[in-house]
Amino acid sequence: MNERVLDMPQELKTQIRYGSWLHDCGKIGMGEVILNKESTLTNDEIEIIRRHPVWGAEVARQAHLSQEVINIIACHHERFDGQGYPTGISGEDIPREARIVSIADVFDAITTDRSYHAKRSVPEAIEVMSFLGGSAFDPDFLDIFLSCVENTYIEIHGDCDYGNRE
Numbered sequence: 001m002n003e004r005v006l007d008m009p010q011e012l013k014t015q016i017r018y019g020s021w022l023h024d025c026g027k028i029g030m031g032e033v034i035l036n037k038e039s040t041l042t043n044d045e046i047e048i049i050r051r052h053p054v055w056g057a058e059v060a061r062q063a064h065l066s067q068e069v070i071n072i073i074a075c076h077h078e079r080f081d082g083q084g085y086p087t088g089i090s091g092e093d094i095p096r097e098a099r100i101v102s103i104a105d106v107f108d109a110i111t112t113d114r115s116y117h118a119k120r121s122v123p124e125a126i127e128v129m130s131f132l133g134g135s136a137f138d139p140d141f142l143d144i145f146l147s148c149v150e151n152t153y154i155e156i157h158g159d160c161d162y163g164n165r166e
């Protein structure tokens with residue numbers, strides 16, 4: 001495992017764990033029809049979905065959760081290049097804890113079945129995400145994450161070749 005991961009204070013790791021559990025809590029107020037829709041979303045529906053970080057962060061604030069948890073909920077859809085939402089902040093203006101959880105969130109989305117796509121394999125997810133450093137994701141955190149995932153996968157399966165596994 002990379003030393004930069006180990007250097008993180010234990011309390012921050014704990015808050016990142018809590019934030020990752022709660023990151024989508026703002027979706028609780030959204031209709032199942034939108035969340036499970038298989039066809040293309042309308043612009044109005046996209047607008048509603050894009051509010052979930054703001055709604056969720058407000059709930060976390062009201063519940064007096066930590067600033068790190070609030071940051072994760074508020075910023076997990078921001079992108080490193082500033083093309084994310086809800087505010088379009090970029091780079092290191094995005095709190096570190098949110099930059100970390102956004103990577104895990106997308107990996108989870110790719111490797112699990114969703115209403116809008118079938119899950120893809122871990123090697124495929126690594127392949128897809130490896131092109132997103134500096135655009136969607138913090139390139140340093142992405143490198144650490146993908147190497148951890150790849151090493152773990154190789155320990156279990158013996159290799160991690162894109163195209164060789166389901």
Ligand SMILES: [Fe+2]
Binds near residue numbers: 024
């Ligand atoms: Fe989300």
